[in-house]
Amino acid sequence: MRIKICGITRLEDALLAEALGAFAVGFVFAPGSRRRVDLEVARTISEALGPFVVRVGVFQNQGPEEVLRLAEQARLQVVQLHGQEPPEWAEAIGKHFPVIKAFPLTGPADPGWAQYPAGTLLLDSKAPGSGQTYPRDWAKPLLQTGKRIILAGGITPENLEEVLALRPYAIDLASGVERAPGIKDEAKLKALFAKGRIWNPGV
Numbered sequence: 001m002r003i004k005i006c007g008i009t010r011l012e013d014a015l016l017a018e019a020l021g022a023f024a025v026g027f028v029f030a031p032g033s034r035r036r037v038d039l040e041v042a043r044t045i046s047e048a049l050g051p052f053v054v055r056v057g058v059f060q061n062q063g064p065e066e067v068l069r070l071a072e073q074a075r076l077q078v079v080q081l082h083g084q085e086p087p088e089w090a091e092a093i094g095k096h097f098p099v100i101k102a103f104p105l106t107g108p109a110d111p112g113w114a115q116y117p118a119g120t121l122l123l124d125s126k127a128p129g130s131g132q133t134y135p136r137d138w139a140k141p142l143l144q145t146g147k148r149i150i151l152a153g154g155i156t157p158e159n160l161e162e163v164l165a166l167r168p169y170a171i172d173l174a175s176g177v178e179r180a181p182g183i184k185d186e187a188k189l190k191a192l193f194a195k196g197r198i199w200n201p202g203v
Ligand SMILES: O=C(O)c1ccccc1N[C@@H]1O[C@H](COP(=O)(O)O)[C@@H](O)[C@H]1O
Pocket: 006, 007, 026, 028, 030, 033, 034, 035, 036, 058, 059, 060, 082, 102, 122, 124, 128, 129, 130, 131, 132, 152, 153, 154, 155, 172, 173, 174, 175, 176
C-alpha cells in the first residue's frame, strides 16, 4: 500500500517512516495548522531522506508564487493543495510540480471534481488534520471515475482495513499515528505499516 505520513516536523519521525516503508512524507505549510513546519526544518529533513521517499508540501489557500517558493526552497517534489484554490492556481503550480488537490467531504463525493486540473485528488474530512472521519462510502463516486484518489481523514491502524477495502491509490494520515500534533508515535507507526504493507493495490 502507498502510505503518506503527513505533518512531519521531526527528523526522527521522517527517518522512522522511511525505514518502515512510507511512500511519501508531508510537510504542512498551511497557516494556522498545529503541524506547521518551519522552512529550514522541512529542508533539513528533506535533504536527509533517501531518494525513494516522496516529499510533499501541504498548502492551504496560498498563492502560486508563495507555494512555488516554499516548495523549491524546502526541496519538495509534490504540492498538495488543501484549501479552496481556484483551478488556475493548480495549473500554474502544475507547470513545476505534480499537484494533489484535496476536497473535503460533507456528503458523497462529486464525480465532477475529477475535472479539476490535478493528476491526483485527495478526499478528506471537512476538518483537515483533526482525525475526523466520514462514511467511507462517500468516496465511491470519485473512486469510480478512474482518477488516482488518495483517501485521508481519521485513518488509524485500527480502521485501516475498511479504507483499504475501497482500493484507493494511496492513503494519507496525520493524527492517527501521533501522540501530539506533529509528534509521531513509534508504536502507532509500526502498527500501521505492519498492517498496510500486506495489501497490494495493483492486484
Ligand atoms: O495536518 C494538518 O494540520 C493540516 C492542516 C491543513 C491542511 C491539511 C492538513 N493535513 C492533512 O489532513 C489530512 C489527514 O488528517 P488526519 O489523518 O485526519 O489527521 C491529510 O491529508 C493531511 O495532509
